[in-house]
Amino acid sequence: MSELRIVNIEKQYGSLQQTGSRAFSLKPVDLAIQEGEFFSLLGPSGCGKTTLLKLVAGLLEADKGELWMGDADLTRVPPEARKFAMVFQQPLLFPHMTVEDNVAFGLKMQKSGKKERIERARNMLSRVGLEGYGRRFPNELSGGQQQRVALARALVTNPRLLLMDEPFSALDPSLREEMRELLGRIQKELRVTVVFVTHDREEAFHLSDRIGIMSEGELLQVGTAKELYEQPASTKVASFLGMKNIIPGAISEGRFAATSAGVDFPAAEAGLTGPAFLILRAETLQLMNSNAQTVRKDRWNFEGIVQSLRFNHGFYTCKVEMGGLELECSLSGQQVQSISRGQTVPLAVDLKDMYWVAQ
Amino acid sequence: MKGFPRFIKAFLFLFLFVFIVFPFVPLVLSSISYGWQWPNVLPESFSLRAWEYVLFGSSDTLRAIGVSLSIALIVTAVNVVLAVPAANALARYQIKGKWLVEAILFAPIVIPPFVAVMGIHLTFLRIGLTETILGVVLAHISPTLPYVVRSVIISYNTLSTDWEDQARMLGAGAFSRFYHVVLPHLLPGIAAGASLSILISLSQYLITFIIGSGRVVTLPILLFPFISGGDPAIASAYSLLFAAMAIGTLMGLDFALKRYYRNKKTAAGKTVEE
Numbered sequence: 151m152s153e154l155r156i157v158n159i160e161k162q163y164g165s166l167q168q169t170g171s172r173a174f175s176l177k178p179v180d181l182a183i184q185e186g187e188f189f190s191l192l193g194p195s196g197c198g199k200t201t202l203l204k205l206v207a208g209l210l211e212a213d214k215g216e217l218w219m220g221d222a223d224l225t226r227v228p229p230e231a232r233k234f235a236m237v238f239q240q241p242l243l244f245p246h247m248t249v250e251d252n253v254a255f256g257l258k259m260q261k262s263g264k265k266e267r268i269e270r271a272r273n274m275l276s277r278v279g280l281e282g283y284g285r286r287f288p289n290e291l292s293g294g295q296q297q298r299v300a301l302a303r304a305l306v307t308n309p310r311l312l313l314m315d316e317p318f319s320a321l322d323p324s325l326r327e328e329m330r331e332l333l334g335r336i337q338k339e340l341r342v343t344v345v346f347v348t349h350d351r352e353e354a355f356h357l358s359d360r361i362g363i364m365s366e367g368e369l370l371q372v373g374t375a376k377e378l379y380e381q382p383a384s385t386k387v388a389s390f391l392g393m394k395n396i397i398p399g400a401i402s403e404g405r406f407a408a409t410s411a412g413v414d415f416p417a418a419e420a421g422l423t424g425p426a427f428l429i430l431r432a433e434t435l436q437l438m439n440s441n442a443q444t445v446r447k448d449r450w451n452f453e454g455i456v457q458s459l460r461f462n463h464g465f466y467t468c469k470v471e472m473g474g475l476e477l478e479c480s481l482s483g484q485q486v487q488s489i490s491r492g493q494t495v496p497l498a499v500d501l502k503d504m505y506w507v508a509q
Numbered sequence: 510m511k512g513f514p515r516f517i518k519a520f521l522f523l524f525l526f527v528f529i530v531f532p533f534v535p536l537v538l539s540s541i542s543y544g545w546q547w548p549n550v551l552p553e554s555f556s557l558r559a560w561e562y563v564l565f566g567s568s569d570t571l572r573a574i575g576v577s578l579s580i581a582l583i584v585t586a587v588n589v590v591l592a593v594p595a596a597n598a599l600a601r602y603q604i605k606g607k608w609l610v611e612a613i614l615f616a617p618i619v620i621p622p623f624v625a626v627m628g629i630h631l632t633f634l635r636i637g638l639t640e641t642i643l644g645v646v647l648a649h650i651s652p653t654l655p656y657v658v659r660s661v662i663i664s665y666n667t668l669s670t671d672w673e674d675q676a677r678m679l680g681a682g683a684f685s686r687f688y689h690v691v692l693p694h695l696l697p698g699i700a701a702g703a704s705l706s707i708l709i710s711l712s713q714y715l716i717t718f719i720i721g722s723g724r725v726v727t728l729p730i731l732l733f734p735f736i737s738g739g740d741p742a743i744a745s746a747y748s749l750l751f752a753a754m755a756i757g758t759l760m761g762l763d764f765a766l767k768r769y770y771r772n773k774k775t776a777a778g779k780t781v782e783e
Contacts, residue, residue, distance in 0.1 A: 244689070307680065
């Protein structure tokens with residue numbers, strides 16, 4: 151098995167530079183990526199995810215740390231000898247070569263025969279849905295087609311690792327979704343290990359086996375999409391994943407209390423004491439029928455005033471005010487029919503859906 | 510040219526004619542005249558005497574053209590070899606004292622060559638490089654190199670390092686990266702710089718005269734005595750020959766470049782048909 155291991159790699163960017171840009175540092179990253187895994191690095195722009203990718207590629211030299219692939223130490227191996235491939239944000243197709251020659255470039259560098267080169271290039275082009283485009287020049291293709299060629303060019307050499315640096319962010323949304331499907335399919339077919347950098351949550355969730363969340367040069371948490379979503383390690387991760395309902399408070403003697411909001415209920419499962427944040431995912435807030443349901447023990451019931459209703463593809467995002475806090479919940483179109491702005495509505499959250507992180 | 514109003518077209522044509530074609534008319538007339546004196550608008554009698562002298566009378570002419578061209582081509586080749594790494598460094602790296610390097614490199618454009626040539630001459634005398642083609646080639650590099658470096662720098666400025674990173678990630682070593690990715694991008698810049706270098710080297714008189722001490726005979730060396738008080742008919746003929754040589758060389762360069770691009774395209778077409 152050849153897994154990729156990133157051992158305490160770190161990088162400091164010139165504090166000496168007088169360019170006015172503040173010094174940036176990538177804090178030590180320790181990570182193992184399985185063979186055939188699709189791993190995403192997710193974070194806001196400027197968080198160091200591209201830096202980490204370039205360190206893995208070898209295009210940047212790490213200050214400290216090691217990079218291993220199986221039992222081979224790649225730390226000092228130059229990028230052209232690592233047998234990795236990379237797709238950049240721009241297609242970067244060589245303009246003076248045909249599409250076919252572009253795709254075959256990696257094979258040419260490996261000194262494989264011309265016949266084999268052309269055959270494999272054509273094969274890969276048809277995999278990305280560009281059969282018959284081989285003799286065209288890159289400027290005759292659309293942006294999406296160019297990025298497909300870039301993908302084919304990266305994959306044709308059977309790289310042991312494919313690095314992707316926000317490859318679809320320059321494309322328009324519908325094209326991006328199409329490319330996402332294509333990449334997902336090809337990755338499974340070829341079972342290539344992928345490290346994918348993106349700032350797009352949906353993209354990362356859709357494609358990845360595991361995701362690493364980065365912020366300000368630090369790898370905050372690594373896990374599957376579900377793990378990250380249901381058990382974020384910190385409020386930073388939670389808010390980056392789009393969670394709006396983060397309530398500060400404190401846990402003592404098995405009860406969580408946020409005095410300002412008048413919240414007080416059992417929190418035995420939290421396993422924490424002291425100041426903590428309660429994180430409530432929007433879909434765990436349930437709208438109660440005012441008459442029917444009885445108060446249950448394993449549920450926190452409260453009332454909120456509807457502040458706004460916004461239609462979001464397929465469901466509504468509803469903001470309610472509760473004791474000075476603004477909470478967000480997702481409601482179906484049917485539920486929304488019975489409520490309106492300014493109305494006080496009963497809401498409930500199952501205690502098992504609650505999640506706390508230490509403050 | 511469709512979008513241009515007719516009068517602008519006419520004006521451009523006139524401009525082209527007055528500044529480029531017109532000056533050749535008296536040259537041609539003078540070269541085939543026999544005693545063309547003021548105040549005659551046209552020469553009184555014609556003869557091919559000057560052309561006979563230039564082309565057949567003295568065997569020096571052909572040799573001079575050969576020397577001129579070989580010096581210009583060697584100078585240009587050396588310039589390109591020097592300019593590409595220099596431009597790479599100047600365009601891409603933050604070097605301490607970069608302004609000084611640039612100032613020295615571009616100084617020959619602003620400072621009259623005469624200033625430097627006196628010193629070069631003294632040095633070359635000591636090491637025995639005067640009166641040799643090698644010496645003249647070395648001396649010609651100083652006024653021509655800045656133009657080549659300048660144009661290659663501009664090419665480098667428009668080449669993002671991402672391209673080389675991409676080639677690198679596809680397994681291309683340093684040489685392959687340069688040959689397959691960088692060079693094709695630099696080529697137009699190199700061609701522009703090389704044309705300037707050829708033209709400037711061809712038209713050097715002073716430097717060739719001082720360093721070559723009259724022993725390295727290029728076309729301008731032959732031409733000069735006739736201009737400064739010799740036979741105006743022969744001077745005209747030489748001038749025309751000189752212009753033909755320069756234009757011919759540039760056209761040759763242009764042709765080579767076009768053929769290079771056409772070969773690329775047909776080669777690409779062929780691999781598909783195989």
